[in-house]
Amino acid sequence: MNKQSQTNEKSITKKTLLRSPLLRAFAALVLVFLIGMVFNADGAFFKWNTHRDMLRHISVFAILACGMTLVIITAGIDLSVGSLLGLTAVLFSLFSIQKAWSPWISLLACLVVGAAFGAVSGGLVGRFKIQPFIATLAMMVFARGMAKWVSGGQKISTAVLQPDGTYHYVDVPPIFNFLNSKILNENIAVVTLIFFGCVLLCWVILAKLRWGRYIFAIGGNEEAARLSGIPIIRTKLLTYGLSGLFCAVAGICQAAQELQGDPEAGMTYELTAIAIVVIGGTNLMGGRGGIGLTFIGAMTIGYLEKILSINAVGEASRLMLTGAIIVGAVLFQKTRR
Amino acid sequence: MENISKSFSGVKVLDDVHFDLNPGEVHVLAGENGAGKTTLMKILAGVHTDYEGKIFLIGKPMSFRSPHDAAEHGISAIHQEMSLINPMTVVDNIFLGREKVRANMWMDHHSQKETARQLLNQLEIEIDLSLPVEEYPLSVRQMIEIAKALVYDAQIIIMDEPTSALNDLEVRRLFEIVRDLKQKRYGIIYISHRLEEIYEIGDRISVLRDGKSVGTANADDLSPQELIRWMVGREISQQFPRRIMPIGRERLKVDHFSLPDPSETKSWVVEDVSLSLHEREILGIAGLRGSGKSELFNGLFGAHGRTAEGSILLDDKSFKLRSPMASIAQGLVLLTNDRKGTGLVPPMDIIRNITLSSVKSFSPWGWMHTREEKKAAQHHMERLGIKAYSLYQEVDTLSGGNQQKVVLAKWLQTKPKVLLLDEPTLGVDVGAKHDIYDLMNHWTSEGLAILLITSELPELLAMSDRILVMHRGRITAEFNREEATQEKIIHAAMGEEKQP
Numbered sequence: 095m096n097k098q099s100q101t102n103e104k105s106i107t108k109k110t111l112l113r114s115p116l117l118r119a120f121a122a123l124v125l126v127f128l129i130g131m132v133f134n135a136d137g138a139f140f141k142w143n144t145h146r147d148m149l150r151h152i153s154v155f156a157i158l159a160c161g162m163t164l165v166i167i168t169a170g171i172d173l174s175v176g177s178l179l180g181l182t183a184v185l186f187s188l189f190s191i192q193k194a195w196s197p198w199i200s201l202l203a204c205l206v207v208g209a210a211f212g213a214v215s216g217g218l219v220g221r222f223k224i225q226p227f228i229a230t231l232a233m234m235v236f237a238r239g240m241a242k243w244v245s246g247g248q249k250i251s252t253a254v255l256q257p258d259g260t261y262h263y264v265d266v267p268p269i270f271n272f273l274n275s276k277i278l279n280e281n282i283a284v285v286t287l288i289f290f291g292c293v294l295l296c297w298v299i300l301a302k303l304r305w306g307r308y309i310f311a312i313g314g315n316e317e318a319a320r321l322s323g324i325p326i327i328r329t330k331l332l333t334y335g336l337s338g339l340f341c342a343v344a345g346i347c348q349a350a351q352e353l354q355g356d357p358e359a360g361m362t363y364e365l366t367a368i369a370i371v372v373i374g375g376t377n378l379m380g381g382r383g384g385i386g387l388t389f390i391g392a393m394t395i396g397y398l399e400k401i402l403s404i405n406a407v408g409e410a411s412r413l414m415l416t417g418a419i420i421v422g423a424v425l426f427q428k429t430r431r
Numbered sequence: 432m433e434n435i436s437k438s439f440s441g442v443k444v445l446d447d448v449h450f451d452l453n454p455g456e457v458h459v460l461a462g463e464n465g466a467g468k469t470t471l472m473k474i475l476a477g478v479h480t481d482y483e484g485k486i487f488l489i490g491k492p493m494s495f496r497s498p499h500d501a502a503e504h505g506i507s508a509i510h511q512e513m514s515l516i517n518p519m520t521v522v523d524n525i526f527l528g529r530e531k532v533r534a535n536m537w538m539d540h541h542s543q544k545e546t547a548r549q550l551l552n553q554l555e556i557e558i559d560l561s562l563p564v565e566e567y568p569l570s571v572r573q574m575i576e577i578a579k580a581l582v583y584d585a586q587i588i589i590m591d592e593p594t595s596a597l598n599d600l601e602v603r604r605l606f607e608i609v610r611d612l613k614q615k616r617y618g619i620i621y622i623s624h625r626l627e628e629i630y631e632i633g634d635r636i637s638v639l640r641d642g643k644s645v646g647t648a649n650a651d652d653l654s655p656q657e658l659i660r661w662m663v664g665r666e667i668s669q670q671f672p673r674r675i676m677p678i679g680r681e682r683l684k685v686d687h688f689s690l691p692d693p694s695e696t697k698s699w700v701v702e703d704v705s706l707s708l709h710e711r712e713i714l715g716i717a718g719l720r721g722s723g724k725s726e727l728f729n730g731l732f733g734a735h736g737r738t739a740e741g742s743i744l745l746d747d748k749s750f751k752l753r754s755p756m757a758s759i760a761q762g763l764v765l766l767t768n769d770r771k772g773t774g775l776v777p778p779m780d781i782i783r784n785i786t787l788s789s790v791k792s793f794s795p796w797g798w799m800h801t802r803e804e805k806k807a808a809q810h811h812m813e814r815l816g817i818k819a820y821s822l823y824q825e826v827d828t829l830s831g832g833n834q835q836k837v838v839l840a841k842w843l844q845t846k847p848k849v850l851l852l853d854e855p856t857l858g859v860d861v862g863a864k865h866d867i868y869d870l871m872n873h874w875t876s877e878g879l880a881i882l883l884i885t886s887e888l889p890e891l892l893a894m895s896d897r898i899l900v901m902h903r904g905r906i907t908a909e910f911n912r913e914e915a916t917q918e919k920i921i922h923a924a925m926g927e928e929k930q931p
Contacts, residue, residue, distance in 0.1 A: 304794035311787060314776035321734060321765070321773055322788040322841065323756035381778040 115375040115382070119390040122373070122423045126397045135404040142281065144400065150276075150283035152396030154179075154351070156388075157344040158367040160292040161212075161337030163388040164299070166371055168330060169313040169380025170226035172337045174215060174233035175344075175367055179360035181241040182208050182345030187250035187355025190267045197269035205342045211237060212338015213331050220330030230334075234364070241357040251354035266353060273350035285347045289392075292340060296385040299336075309333055313380030370395050373423050394423065435484035437470055444470050445482070446642045452587060452618045457609060459621045459633035459650070462662055463832075463860030467642040468622050472589050475620075476508035477501030499528060507580035508589040515572055515579075517565035522547045524564050525579045550578045554608055568721070570601040577608065588612065591622045592858065599886070599921065600719065606632055625887065626655050638662055663862045672865075673894045674872045675912075679710025681747075682880040683763070683849050688741035690723075690730040690904075700726040702904040704741075708849065713871065713881045715895030717888070717920045723904035724884050725768060728851045732765035733758040746848060759788055762848035766838055766855055768884070770831070774838040777827040781819055782808040784826050784837050789844040811840035816866055832863025839867070843874075850874070853884045868894060888917045900924050 130139045138144055158175045165172045182204045189200035211233065218229035253261040276283045300306035308329040311319040320326050349355050374391025376383025398419055402412045437445040445467045452458050460468050473479045475486065477495030486493045488504060495501040498508070515524050522540075525547050531539040547560055556574050564572055573593060580588050590609075594602045609619060609632055623629055629636060629650070636653055638645040638661040645661045653661075683706075690701035701723045708714050718724040730739045733754050743750035751757055758764070767773040775784055785808045786793055793804045808822055815836040819829060826837055835855065842850065852871075856864045871881060871894065885891050891898065898915045900908040900923035908923035 302799055304790055304797045304799060307783065307787075307790050307794075307799065310779060310783070311776050314778045315773075317773045318776050319787070321732075321755050321767060323754075323759040323845075324787070324790075325756065381776065 116384070116386055116390075118426075119373070119375045119387050119394075122426055123390050123394045123397070125426070126394050126401070126419075126423075130397055130401045133401060133405050135406075138404045139401070144404065146276070146282060146286075148396045148400040149286040149289075151399070152392050153283065153285040153289040154344045154348050155363060155366045155370060155395075156289045156392035157292050157340050157347065158363055159370040159388050159392055160289075160296045160385065161340035162364075162367045163371050163374075163376055163383060163385055164296060164309055164333050165226070165337050166368075166376055166378060167300075167309050167313045167380060167383050168333055169316070170219060170330070170334070171230065171368070171378075172212075172215065172334060173227065173230040173364050174211070174237055175337065175341050176360035176363035176365075177234045177237035177241065178208055178211055178338055178341035179345040179348060179363055180357055181211070181237045181244070182342040183349040183352075183359045184241045184245045184250055184355035184357050186346045186349045188244065190269060191252055191264060191355075192250060192254055194264070194267075197267060201269075201346065204346055205339055208342025208345065209335045209339040212341065213335035215338070216331035216334030217327075219334065220327035238357075245355065245357040247357060249354045249356045270350045270353060273347055274353075285351070288343060288347060292343065293385055293389050296388075300385055305329065305332065310381060313382075315381070366395070369420055373420060395420075435471060435474060435482060435486075437467075437474060437479060437482040444642050445474075448484075448639065448642070448644050450475075450637060450644075452620060454586070454618050455613055455616045456634045457613055457619045457621050457632050459623060459629045459636045460639065461623065461629060461636060461658065462639035462645075463830075463862055466639040466662075466860075468639055469591060471639065472508060472591060472620065472622065475501070475587075476506055476589060478508075502529075502583045502585070505584060505586035506589070507583045507585035507587070508591065509573075509576045509580055509593055510591055515564045515575060518563050520563055521558060521560045521567075521575055524575060525550070525582055527579070529582065546582070547578065550581050551575075553581075554578060555604075570597050570604075573597060573601075573605070574608075585617065587618045587620065589620045589622075593621075594623070594625065594628060599888070602628070626658070627889075629658070630655070659861060662860075672868060672872065673713070673896075674876070675896070676711050676876055678712045678896065679878065681707050681709050682745065683708040683750075683882075684744040685731065686742045686744075688727070688730065688739060688743065690726055690735060690739045693735065693738075700904050701730055701739075704901075704904075704906055706899060706906070708880045708882060710878050710880055711875045712896050713875060713883055713894055715883045715885070715891045715898040716901060717891055717898055717924055718901035719924050721903075722901040722924065724901050725853055726904075727901070728765055728853050728882065728884065729767075731758075732763065732851060734765070759845050759847075762846070763851070764788070764842040764845055764847040764849075765851040766842060766853060768854040768857060770834055770838060770858070774841075775826050775834060778825060780823045780825055781812070781817070781829075781837055782822050785811055785840045785844060788841050789846075807844060808840070811843065815840055815870060830860070830863075832859040832866075835859050835863065835867065839870070848879065850879055850881045852881060854886065855883070856885060856887070856890065888920060892917065892920075 134140060158179065162172055162175060185207060186200055186204045189195045189203055190197055215230050215233045218224045219226050252264050252266055254264055256262050273284055300309065308319070308324050311322070311324055312326060312329060316326065345360070348359055352359070370391040371383070371388050372378065372391070373394050374383070374387035374389070376387050398416060399412070402415060407415065435445055435448045435450070448467070448471055450460070450471065460471070462468050470479065474482050477498045477500050480496060493504065495504065516527065519527070522543050526543050531543045531546075533539050544560055551558065551574070554574050554577060556571065558567060558571060564575060567575070593605060597605060609621070612619060621632060633650045635647060636650050636658065637647040638658065640662060685704060685706050688701060688704045689699050692698045692700045704727060706714065716724045716727070729735060731743065733752050737753060739752055743752060745761055745763060750761055750763070771777065776787065782805055786804050793800050793807070805822060811817070812819070812822065817833050817836045817840070819833060826834055829837065839855070855867055859867065875881060883891065883895060892915055895915075896912055898910045898920065899906050900920055902924055908919070910919060
């Protein structure tokens with residue numbers, strides 16, 4: 095009798111473990127990793143450089159996904175991240191290359207712009223109760239227009255147009271080279287470390303700060319949260335603002351990687367960021383999720399694309415396969431419930 | 432239904448249960464929350480398809496693959512959570528899932544409307560069929576649910592706590608309909624907590640406890656005391672044990688309080704209400720649905736912002752009516768009548784729900800002190816008798832009574848001076864109900880003042896030191912404990928002149 099109840103208990107813990115979203119997301123990542131081991135492109139998958147490049151490549155998307163995760167947990171969505179990335183990439187290039195501002199001031203200015211634009215979305219959603227989809231869609235269009243207006247539709251690079259119509263080439267500011275470099279014996283890219291930093295920051299917010307508690311409460315049941323005395327508007331303002339801040343971080347990294355500010359940069363990045371969050375297992379209905387999930391989701395998508403590219407799968411098939419695999423991964427997680 | 436067993440993730444919720452139903456009979460299924468009543472009915476209605484045991488319908492073994500399949504065999508369920516789609520019209524809702532179509536694709540609106548009108552006539556309600564159901568009050572929606580069940584040509588109708596959203600008059604109406612259906616040889620399974628109801632409507636009573644059949648008896652042969660013993664497995668001597676204590680100084684004084692109707696500009700949902708509430712006092716508010724009693728509570732709590740008029744004094748200080756946040760800080764809190772919709776955050780665990788309103792006190796500089804939080808939650812869990820296997824359990828998975836205790840714990844943690852309780856025992860089982868009233872005694876003995884709404888008059892009469900009756904947003908009568916009777920309250924609630 096006693097024995098039976100013991101085994102019963104064991105099976106319960108086993109089931110609850112499998113139900114944990116973190117483990118499910120991890121299982122999906124392991125699966126993708128195993129695929130990589132099989133299709134290793136003559137051992138390319140076993141080299142650290144492959145993994146380093148994967149991380150470097152996914153970092154910009156993953157930074158966007160960090161802010162997106164917080165917004166999605168409040169039961170919102172932020173479609174403006176790609177455009178804000180483009181806008182801040184243009185501004186950063188403009189300030190630090192063409193205007194030759196001090197890198198610190200350029201960085202600060204871009205971060206402030208990103209956060210301010212995000213906060214405007216948050217205000218529209220929180221104070222004026224516009225649906226997040228609509229409010230951030232409008233912000234997406236507006237910010238893209240702003241990027242084109244500021245840049246005059248041109249890529250902002252080291253080639254500066256002179257009044258007489260000739261181009262004068264300036265030096266790349268050192269901050270660009272630093273952000274684009276790899277450190278620790280060229281073993282890890284700086285942007286990847288920035289991505290890890292963003293994950294850490296989000297983890298602190300969600301797990302350790304009162305703010306994080308508010309985020310989960312609003313996503314879980316906004317009316318109950320309001321009647322429990324939780325400041326809905328302020329929390330949304332801050333959360334969308336943080337998403338905007340992460341957009342600026344990603345925009346700066348993007349500019350450094352491309353050595354220019356492209357007003358078209360970041361097109362459709364918002365979709366990749368949402369895909370990362372969803373593959374991780376954060377619930378689009380809000381209230382459930384976490385930054386650890388998004389971290390795993392980023393790795394999953396990163397490896398997926400890396401495996402397809404080292405195996406020289408053409409772009410057309412790569413896109414189709416990625417679409418199919420996203421559905422597969424999400425279904426895989428669902429069946430575990 | 433024979434030898435029915437069912438497990439959820441390794442936990443047995445039904446164990447070898449038997450149940451049977453004859454045509455033309457109302458068979459009441461009773462038991463505390465979490466006893467397995469709803470699960471058993473969901474098996475019968477084809478919602479749960481993996482179970483052990485057998486179901487026989489008119490002697491033939493059956494196993495339903497889906498709710499639709501069960502409905503095809505004449506079993507319709509009216510679920511606890513209403514299954515109507517709010518923005519769709521009455522007709523469309525009634526025919527949802529079995530639309531009348533011509534040539535397999537064209538909606539036959541005309542014939543649908545005709546049939547719907549006949550059905551609703553049969554239920555004696557006249558409403559505009561082409562309006563969305565959200566335009567109608569809950570009671571009418573309940574009738575629409577029933578009409579929907581009848582469309583399926585049901586032989587067996589399952590009603591899962593159909594009266595929890597209805598007031599006394601509406602309950603009478605529902606019972607008339609149930610009796611009528613009974614006469615037409617429908618078999619009705621009626622799930623309820625309320626003793627008076629069980630005896631008024633039931634022919635036979637079956638009781639489930641902890642997923643097991645306790646017994647089945649004719650309603651006439653089973654005394655209420657025996658029934659309660661069956662349900663809780665122990666004797667509850669006094670049903671509503673209000674301890675009378677001397678009241679203290681005035682805690683809350685409301686003067687000429689009015690609240691405008693949010694949908695119209697010129698009318699009031701609460702009009703010129705004045706009341707005073709003292710230390711250690713429970714003041715009951717009675718009234719039918721639409722009398723404005725819940726709106727009064729919401730208004731006092733600041734849920735409608737600054738739109739309200741009038742002055743409020745709390746502990747002789749002027750009370751600033753701004754927002755729920757401000758009210759909580761001043762010591763006035765509201766337990767709403769909709770636990771799932773406005774009380775709990777379902778995906779969060781017990782600890783986080785309990786500390787939701789007092790989260791600031793656990794995070795002085797914005798940094799959460801989770802250990803203190805857990806300690807506080809633990810304290811409430813023991814004090815209120817919340818039953819759960821872990822503090823980290825999501826509140827979604829708790830039974831109604833335990834969920835309600837979590838919400839109560841949330842408000843207690845804010846150290847309130849005045850508690851507004853709107854239906855604190857709604858959808859709560861007998862044992863937890865008793866616990867909650869016991870706790871109200873305890874809290875008032877510590878100086879708290881309570882305003883209480885409950886639609887169950889015996890409870891209101893038993894628990895209140897004084898009773899105010901509201902009708903159309905105004906207070907129409909006041910009774911003290913000794914003079915209040917059900918009849919007097921119903922008279923006043925229906926708008927009749929104040930009795931001398």
